[in-house]
Amino acid sequence: MNSGFVLVLSGPSGVGKDTVINELLKKDDKIIVSISMTTRQPRPGEVDGVNYYFVTKEEFEEKIRNNEMLEYAQYGSNYYGTPKEPVKAWTDEGMTVILEIEVQGATKIKELQPDVCTMFLMPPSFHTLRTRLEGRMTETQDQIAERLAIARKEITMATDYDYIIVNDRLENAVENILELIYRHRRHLREGTPDDPSKLD
Ligand code: 5GP
Numbered sequence: 001m002n003s004g005f006v007l008v009l010s011g012p013s014g015v016g017k018d019t020v021i022n023e024l025l026k027k028d029d030k031i032i033v034s035i036s037m038t039t040r041q042p043r044p045g046e047v048d049g050v051n052y053y054f055v056t057k058e059e060f061e062e063k064i065r066n067n068e069m070l071e072y073a074q075y076g077s078n079y080y081g082t083p084k085e086p087v088k089a090w091t092d093e094g095m096t097v098i099l100e101i102e103v104q105g106a107t108k109i110k111e112l113q114p115d116v117c118t119m120f121l122m123p124p125s126f127h128t129l130r131t132r133l134e135g136r137m138t139e140t141q142d143q144i145a146e147r148l149a150i151a152r153k154e155i156t157m158a159t160d161y162d163y164i165i166v167n168d169r170l171e172n173a174v175e176n177i178l179e180l181i182y183r184h185r186r187h188l189r190e191g192t193p194d195d196p197s198k199l200d
Helices: 015-026 056-066 084-092 103-112 126-136 141-156 170-190
Strands: 005-010 031-033 069-075 078-085 096-100 115-123 163-166
Touching: 005 015, 005 084, 005 103, 005 170, 015 031, 015 096, 015 170, 056 069, 056 078, 069 084, 069 103, 084 096, 084 103, 096 103, 103 115, 103 170, 115 170, 126 141, 163 170
Parallel strands: 005 096, 005 115, 031 096, 115 163
Antiparallel strands: 069 078
């Protein structure tokens, strides 16, 4: 059986999703991350085609009309979405494809494809989140306030996910996620449905 699957990783802005994903990519060469499309402006250092595909609102809306997006959502005043084609090709090749997406997109994908594995990366406290967002200095005070308000709502959705991972220490979070990935692959190879409520 093909052990390729889609792993959705959500979590509030500033929780450390990018850092966790970079560690996962280093540790397992069957893990790959989907590059999303967005209408937001690149941050300093972000590269088109690496961090995101940066497009205009018109271009994004055309992709939606042409049914080229697996999912998309509005976050703040921008669109974010996952191009459909590469995700299918990679899962067919047996890869674990990580979608780093917010909660509306995660809900849509789970409805469309109930076999995707969903994880919510949780900050150890709201205070930590605020400190991290302020410390990275990539958003204005207004944008930070908007992101924290979204975060409060997102955290209430965490119980809809298959797993909640607390990002207190990076190594622990990465090890926990890797363990769950190996378990999910094993279930797929053996053809048995993975049931998150029954931990090995
Ligand atoms: P940021 O602007 O910080 O890069 O991302 C803002 C939010 O959009 C994050 O919660 C991130 O996970 C989410 N996001 C990034 N790409 C996608 C996507 O393709 N689809 C959806 N639904 N959310 C995304």
